[in-house]
Amino acid sequence: MEAKNLLKVALKSILKSRMRSLLTALGIIIGVAAVIVMVAIGNGAQKKVEDQIASLGSNLIVIFPGSINSGGVRMGAGSINRFTMKDVEKIREEATLLKGVTPIVRTGGQVIGGSGNWNTRIEGVSTNYLEISNWSLSSGEFFTEKDMISRAKVAVLGKTVADQLFPNDDPIGQQIRIRNVPFRVIGVLAPKGQNVMGADNDDIIIAPATTVLDRLLGGRYISFIMASASSLSQIDQAQAQLVEIMRKAHNLNPGEDNDFTVRNQAEITQAATETSQVLTILLASVAGVSLIVGGIGIMNIMLVSVTERTREIGIRLSVGARTSDILIQFLTESIALSIAGGLIGVLLAFGITFILNEYTSQAAYINPQIVFIAVSFAGIIGIFFGFYPARKAANLNPIDALRYE
Amino acid sequence: MENASGKNIIKTVDLSKTYSVGDVEVPAIKSIDLNIDGGEFVAIMGASGSGKSTLMNLIGCLDTPTSGEYYLDGINTSKLTKNEYAAIRNQKIGFVFQGYNLLARTSALENVELPLMYDRAHRINNPAEKALEVLRRVGLEDRIHHEPSQLSGGQQQRVAIARSLVNEPSLILADEPTGNLDSKMSVEIFALFQKLNDEGITIVLVTHERDFAKFAKRIVELKDGRIIKDYMIKDRLYAQEELFKIQEEEIAEEA
Numbered sequence: 001m002e003a004k005n006l007l008k009v010a011l012k013s014i015l016k017s018r019m020r021s022l023l024t025a026l027g028i029i030i031g032v033a034a035v036i037v038m039v040a041i042g043n044g045a046q047k048k049v050e051d052q053i054a055s056l057g058s059n060l061i062v063i064f065p066g067s068i069n070s071g072g073v074r075m076g077a078g079s080i081n082r083f084t085m086k087d088v089e090k091i092r093e094e095a096t097l098l099k100g101v102t103p104i105v106r107t108g109g110q111v112i113g114g115s116g117n118w119n120t121r122i123e124g125v126s127t128n129y130l131e132i133s134n135w136s137l138s139s140g141e142f143f144t145e146k147d148m149i150s151r152a153k154v155a156v157l158g159k160t161v162a163d164q165l166f167p168n169d170d171p172i173g174q175q176i177r178i179r180n181v182p183f184r185v186i187g188v189l190a191p192k193g194q195n196v197m198g199a200d201n202d203d204i205i206i207a208p209a210t211t212v213l214d215r216l217l218g219g220r221y222i223s224f225i226m227a228s229a230s231s232l233s234q235i236d237q238a239q240a241q242l243v244e245i246m247r248k249a250h251n252l253n254p255g256e257d258n259d260f261t262v263r264n265q266a267e268i269t270q271a272a273t274e275t276s277q278v279l280t281i282l283l284a285s286v287a288g289v290s291l292i293v294g295g296i297g298i299m300n301i302m303l304v305s306v307t308e309r310t311r312e313i314g315i316r317l318s319v320g321a322r323t324s325d326i327l328i329q330f331l332t333e334s335i336a337l338s339i340a341g342g343l344i345g346v347l348l349a350f351g352i353t354f355i356l357n358e359y360t361s362q363a364a365y366i367n368p369q370i371v372f373i374a375v376s377f378a379g380i381i382g383i384f385f386g387f388y389p390a391r392k393a394a395n396l397n398p399i400d401a402l403r404y405e
Numbered sequence: 406m407e408n409a410s411g412k413n414i415i416k417t418v419d420l421s422k423t424y425s426v427g428d429v430e431v432p433a434i435k436s437i438d439l440n441i442d443g444g445e446f447v448a449i450m451g452a453s454g455s456g457k458s459t460l461m462n463l464i465g466c467l468d469t470p471t472s473g474e475y476y477l478d479g480i481n482t483s484k485l486t487k488n489e490y491a492a493i494r495n496q497k498i499g500f501v502f503q504g505y506n507l508l509a510r511t512s513a514l515e516n517v518e519l520p521l522m523y524d525r526a527h528r529i530n531n532p533a534e535k536a537l538e539v540l541r542r543v544g545l546e547d548r549i550h551h552e553p554s555q556l557s558g559g560q561q562q563r564v565a566i567a568r569s570l571v572n573e574p575s576l577i578l579a580d581e582p583t584g585n586l587d588s589k590m591s592v593e594i595f596a597l598f599q600k601l602n603d604e605g606i607t608i609v610l611v612t613h614e615r616d617f618a619k620f621a622k623r624i625v626e627l628k629d630g631r632i633i634k635d636y637m638i639k640d641r642l643y644a645q646e647e648l649f650k651i652q653e654e655e656i657a658e659e660a
């Protein structure tokens with residue numbers, strides 16, 4: 001048969017059995033779309049984690065009290081020698097590869113001011129905190145060295161806190177009470193959004209570390225130390241130097257374990273992306289299952305219609321079709337259905353991804369490789385199960401094909 | 406009887422077909438020698454299971470014999486390749502089945518076009534026109550866009566006959582073509598076959614009913630896979646006349 005006729009016969013056959021064609025294509029459509037969207041969600045989550053970690057700070061090094069083994073589990077045993085401002089001073093004096101260092105004194109509590117009250121996270125830091133954490137102010141100013149020395153009762157509000165306490169007014173210059181201690185608002189931080197764990201970065205109040213220690217906590221221990229290496233290439237040396245300084249500050253003998261833990265941004269990033277890679281793999285397996293289910297759907301429809309189709313093949317053979325005519329017709333049909341189903345599936349996936357990105361907080365990035373894998377897998381299943389039963393029937397005697405039930 | 410070239414259109418020599426069902430061998434036809442000339446109208450008769458369909462399928466190149474030879478128009482079919490076999494089905498034979506075997510959800514016109522699609526010898530430019538022409542010959546020109554499910558049994562069988570005619574074969578084979586039809590429709594179909602035979606087409610058909618067999622010119626009777634009788638019909642009936650009689654009876658009943 002001529003190519004033109006072949007195409008015509010195949011297309012006619014597809015259009016003639018609309019329901020069968022639709023169901024066959026539907027299996028492919030759902031399989032393809034599910035795989036692409038699932039993996040896109042995984043990729044989106046991974047990219048979001050990476051972005052958020054990048055926004056944590058520049059060339060960040062974090063020092064925690066206590067030793068944490070490489071698996072990330074905090075060891076119960078061993079002395080926990082907590083950090084004080086002295087440790088921060090030591091680092092500031094001796095480290096040569098750092099852009100800056102700041103203590104982080106973490107606490108929380110009820111804040112009253114403006115039109116209401118709000119429970120939030122409070123962090124005591126030093127003056128170079130913004131630079132280290134890659135953050136900026138949207139209005140007002142940050143506290144100064146003088147405020148640090150005088151333990152000034154000044155506070156910088158995260159956007160969420162500012163919105164909660166002063167929905168209509170400019171917070172700058174206003175009085176607030178943190179745990180009943182009066183503070184003056186001097187600045188508002190630029191919005192930063194959610195962190196890796198989904199918590200709100202902007203739900204925070206920043207104050208001088210000295211003020212938080214003295215006036216809110218009445219203690220001397222700081223939660224952890226954050227430092228910023230001068231450059232990304234020097235981050236490992238800076239980290240090694242920090243370890244030496246801290247060991248000396250804590251009077252550790254050679255051979256004695258560190259009583260603190262140092263992590264740099266690369267390590268933190270890796271740990272977090274590993275988590276999200278697990279998520280991606282998980283989603284991809286779910287997607288793989290849906291592809292297989294879709295494939296089984298295609299297969300079932302093809303096999304269910306095999307009786308009808310075997311008789312059709314018998315009729316065609318009995319009026320003079322060659323085996324090859326039948327094979328080409330069925331191959332054309334299943335390729336056409338697979339391509340159509342695959343294309344619609346890809347379009348559907350793009351549509352769903354677009355909706356996710358535009359209208360939900362779920363980021364999704366389509367991976368071209370996955371598009372290729374999904375389409376070819378579904379295509380191969382569609383073509384195989386469209387073609388294989390036809391091949392069997394086309395090799396029968398016409399009369400056996402006609403008699404098939 | 407001999408055709409113009411003096412050659413048998415069908416000639417079987419010691420033709421046998423044995424089906425194997427599991428370990429059991431079922432001999433369906435046993436060493437059949439049958440010669441049919443061009444222009445003949447043969448009715449094959451016999452009890453159910455006597456091998457009529459098996460013989461027809463072999464003659465129609467829908468099945469292959471276990472042993473023996475079959476010459477179609479002088480061609481030894483046992484020497485043919487699969488594709489040549491397909492070409493013979495397409496070019497030389499029109500086969501009409503008891504169960505019509507039309508493509509479902511496909512218009513009468515497209516069903517009739519089907520053999521043209523597989524015709525490699527003559528590429529017809531306008532298959533629809535050709536199909537319409539044969540549909541007109543079987544009196545179905547007003548039903549060409551109907552699908553099988555929208556047609557009566559008699560009409561479906563006409564479509565099947567039109568399909569068997571479309572490649573202008575010299576031989577039409579029909580296995581119980583009226584087996585599913587009532588007697589008036591059956592007589593109409595026989596009238597059509599007689600008309601085609603008058604036009605020079607060789608016709609071999611299977612029928613159960615002796616009354617219908619008398620529309621043919623020759624009867625071949627099978628029993629247990631063998632030919633037991635083969636004779637010319639002396640008191641041949643003409644289907645067109647029978648139709649008139651039926652119509653008169655109907656008018657009389659109504660009155």
Ligand SMILES: Nc1ncnc2c1ncn2[C@@H]1O[C@H](COP(=O)(O)OP(=O)(O)O)[C@@H](O)[C@H]1O
Pocket residue numbers: 424425426431432433451452453454455456457458459460
């Ligand atoms: N496909 C088949 N497989 C096995 N046996 C068959 C098959 N077709 C027919 N037969 C057997 O062959 C014999 C002849 O059958 P058939 O040619 O259909 O007879 P008829 O058409 O005269 O009724 C019967 O005994 C039947 O059971």
Ligand SMILES: [Mg+2]
Pocket residue numbers: 457458459
């Ligand atoms: Mg039979």
